[in-house]
Amino acid sequence: MTSHPRLSLAQTSRLVARALGMSVPDLAASFRPAVWADLPALLALRTRVLGGDITWDDQAYLAWRYRLGRPQAGGGECWVLVRQGELLGMVGTQDLVLRCDGQACPALSLMDIMIQPELDSVGLGVWMNLAIQERTTATLAIGANANSIGMVSRLFDTLPNRRSFVHPVKLGHFLRKRLPVPGLPHLMAMGLETMMRLGRALLLAPWLPSSIQVKPWARLDDALNELNAQLEANDVVHAERTPAQLNWRLLDNPRGASQVWGAWSKGRLLGYMATQLTPLDDGRQALTIVDLVVRLPSGLPALRVLLWTVLEEAWRHQVEYVTMTSYRQDVERELRRAGFRQQAHQFETLGWTCRDEGFKALVASRPDWTLSEVHTDRV
Numbered sequence: 001m002t003s004h005p006r007l008s009l010a011q012t013s014r015l016v017a018r019a020l021g022m023s024v025p026d027l028a029a030s031f032r033p034a035v036w037a038d039l040p041a042l043l044a045l046r047t048r049v050l051g052g053d054i055t056w057d058d059q060a061y062l063a064w065r066y067r068l069g070r071p072q073a074g075g076g077e078c079w080v081l082v083r084q085g086e087l088l089g090m091v092g093t094q095d096l097v098l099r100c101d102g103q104a105c106p107a108l109s110l111m112d113i114m115i116q117p118e119l120d121s122v123g124l125g126v127w128m129n130l131a132i133q134e135r136t137t138a139t140l141a142i143g144a145n146a147n148s149i150g151m152v153s154r155l156f157d158t159l160p161n162r163r164s165f166v167h168p169v170k171l172g173h174f175l176r177k178r179l180p181v182p183g184l185p186h187l188m189a190m191g192l193e194t195m196m197r198l199g200r201a202l203l204l205a206p207w208l209p210s211s212i213q214v215k216p217w218a219r220l221d222d223a224l225n226e227l228n229a230q231l232e233a234n235d236v237v238h239a240e241r242t243p244a245q246l247n248w249r250l251l252d253n254p255r256g257a258s259q260v261w262g263a264w265s266k267g268r269l270l271g272y273m274a275t276q277l278t279p280l281d282d283g284r285q286a287l288t289i290v291d292l293v294v295r296l297p298s299g300l301p302a303l304r305v306l307l308w309t310v311l312e313e314a315w316r317h318q319v320e321y322v323t324m325t326s327y328r329q330d331v332e333r334e335l336r337r338a339g340f341r342q343q344a345h346q347f348e349t350l351g352w353t354c355r356d357e358g359f360k361a362l363v364a365s366r367p368d369w370t371l372s373e374v375h376t377d378r379v
Contacts, residue, residue, distance in 0.1 A: 007126065007130060007154060007155060009127075009130040009131065009133075009134055012123060012126060012127045012130055013027055013028065013127065015123060016122055016123050016124055016126075016127040019122040019123070020083060020088070020119075020122065020124075022083065027081075027127075028131075030081055030082055030083055031079060031080070031081050031128065031131055032079065032080065032082075033067070033069070033077040033078065033079055033080075034066065034068055034069070034077070034078040034079065034080045034090070035068055035069035036068045036069050036070070037069075038068070038078075038080055038082075038087065039059065039062065039063075039068065041080075041082075041087040042062060042078065042080070042087065042090060043058055043059060043062070044087075045087055045089075045090060045114055045116065046058055046062075046114060048116070048117065049114045049115075049117065050114075056254065056255045057254060060254040061254050061255055062078070064248075064252065064253065064254050065078070065092065065112075066078035066092060075094050075095060075245065075248055075249065076092060076093040076094040076095050076108065076109075077092070077093050078090055078091075078092050078093075078112070079091050079092070079093065079128065079131075079132065081124065081128065087116075088115070088116055088119060088124060089113075089114060089115040089116065089119070089124045089125065089128060090112065090113070090114050091110060091111075091112065091113045091114075091125075091128045091129065091132060092110070092111045092112030092113075093108040093109065093110060093111070093132065094108065094109040094111065094375070095108065096108065096109055096140065096239055096240070096375065097239070097240040098138060098237060098238070098239055098240070098359075098363075099231075099237070099238040099239075099240055100236075100237045100238065100359065100362045100363055100366060101362050103358075103359055103362060104240070105137055105138050105354065105356055105359045106136065106137050106138070107136070107137065107138035107139065107140055107352075107354075108132065108136050108138070108139050108140070109139075109140045109141075109142055109375055109376070110129065110132060110139055110140065110141055111376065113125050113128065113129070113148065125148075125151060126151055126154070126155065129151065129155050130155065133155070133353050137354065137355050137356050137359075138352060138353065138354040138355070138356065138359070139156070139352065139353050140350075140351070140352045140371075140375070141155075141156050141349065141350070141351040141352070142162075142349075142350060142371060142375050142376050143162075143347060143348060143349060143350075143376050144347045144349045145347055146347075149346070149347060149349060152349055152351045153349075153351070155351070155353075156351025156352055156353055157351060157352055157353060157354075158349065158350070158351045159350045159351065159352070160350070161345070161346075161348045161349055161350065162325050162326065162327045162348040162349075162350050162371065163325065163326050163327070163332060163342055163348070164323065164324075164325050164342065164343045164344075164345040164348055165323065165324050165325070165326065165332070165335045165336075165340040165341065165342055165343070166321050166322070166323050166340065166341060166343050167311065167314070167321060167322040167323075167335075167338070167339050167340045167341070168196070168320070168321045169196075169287075169311075169314045169315060169318075169319050169320060169321055169322060170284075170318060170319065170320050170321075196339070209301045209305070211265050211266070212263055212264070212265050212270065212301055212302055212305045213263070213264050213265070214261050214262070214263050214264075214305050214306060214309045215261070215262060215264070216259065216260065216261060216262075217260040217261060217262040217272060218260075219247060219251065220243040220246045220247050220250075220251075220260065220272075221243055222243060223262075223268075223269040224241065224242070224243050224246070224269065224272070225242075225243070226268070226269060227269050227270075227271065227272070227293065227295065228240060228241060228242075230295040231293070231295055231370070235366060235368070236328060236366060236368040236369060236370055237363050237366050237368070237369040237370070238369075238370050239369065239370050239371055239375060241291075241293065241374075246260075246274075246291075246374070249374055250274050250290065250291070250374065256276055256277075257276075258274040258275060258276045258290050258291075259274065259275050259276070259313075260272060260273070260274045261273045261274070261275070261306060261309055261310075263294070263299075263302040263305055263306050265302070270294065270295075270299050270301075270302035271292075271293055271294030271295065271299050271302040271303060271306060272291075272292075272293055272294075272306075273289060273291065273292045273293075273306045273309070273310060274289070274290040274291040274292075274374065275287055275288065275289055275290060275310055275313065276288050276290050277317065277319070278323075280320060284319075284320050285317065285319045285320065286319050286320050286321050286322070286323060287310065287313065287314045287317065287319045287321075287322045287323075288322075288323050288324070288373065289310060289322065289323070289324035289372075289373075290372065290373045290374055291372045291373065291374040292306065292324065292326075292331065292372065293370060294306070294331075296328075296330045296331070297330065300334070303331065303334050304334060304338075307334060307335070307338045308338075310322060311338065311339075322340075324340070324372075325345075325348055325372065325373055326372070327350065327368060327369040327370075327371050327372075328368045328369070328370065329367065329368055330368070350369075350371070
């Protein structure tokens with residue numbers, strides 16, 4: 001874990017307030033959770049910043065993602081800074097509970113940081129991050145982009161990057177780009193894809209017990225709670241998952257629902273996996289493993305059956321490849337066994353802050369977390 005000299009909220013407040021022509025108390029008072037009446041301004045800011053990258057119903061997305069003054073809605077707050085009725089910036093949060101060695105810690109995952117373009121150099125994004133950190137016990141920065149990676153490294157204790165894995169399924173597009181010979185890439189792809197599928201069967205099929213059934217899980221229920229309890233025995237930092245939270249996150253997402261698979265034996269849930277089809281260019285698709293939770297090592301057979309299931313689903317949908325981002329070494333060993341290969345990805349960062357020194361010390365001795373794409377906003 002790498003610690004950086006922590007920027008001071010007090011000093012940053014003075015600098016940002018001066019740049020915005022506000023007093024420090026007015027700056028603090030102008031930062032608040034968004035309400036429904038802020039929605040038009042939020043949509044306008046996001047259109048200005050994201051432009052043509054918005055390919056979904058953004059109003060439906062914000063209404064799903066954030067509470068916006070509605071106590072029973074959303075999965076977190078959208079914080080806004082408003083000066084004299086003008087929206088200057090926003091930052092979103094997702095509520096989490098981290099568990100380690102029987103102890104729990106409330107946390108917020110930060111996302112959706114956007115600033116009016118003319119204020120990019122003011123330091124408003126840094127200030128909003130620090131203001132959120134001041135308001136909660138722990139904050140997480142899961143993943144980054146070219147604009148935010150520098151800020152993450154300055155404001156959070158950075159851990160080693162999460163790891164990205166890919167398993168190719170269809171090879172035609174890849175080969176056509178490298179072998180511009182009519183007909184040849186198609187023939188080669190057919191042969192190589194068949195060999196890969198046979199190889200997968202040889203690697204995984206002998207280890208798939210018939211006592212484990214994998215079936216679609218239409219709506220997650222209390223069976224998940226028992227799995228959560230089992231995970232407490234694992235030497236990992238466990239991001240708590242509840243049925244209500246996952247139904248909201250995986251199944252009700254207006255930007256694309258996931259398919260959830262449960263691995264069962266004699267009526268007992270051994271683990272689950274969520275997948276989502278991701279559009280690529282030219283009408284092609286990839287399959288992303290959004291979440292994968294199995295208690296290990298006892299659940300190793302269930303993990304192998306789930307991986308077999310996702311690779312067969314990928315073949316059925318004729319996707320280009322399957323991807324997964326992980327922070328668990330025991331899961332990653334099985335990914336490699338199943339034919340996944342690790343890819344370098346500079347933006348799969350993981351940073352956090354924690355004001356509970358006891359919990360922070362517990363986490364410092366754990367190299368593995370159950371974090372996945374279900375805890376990010378990149379869906």
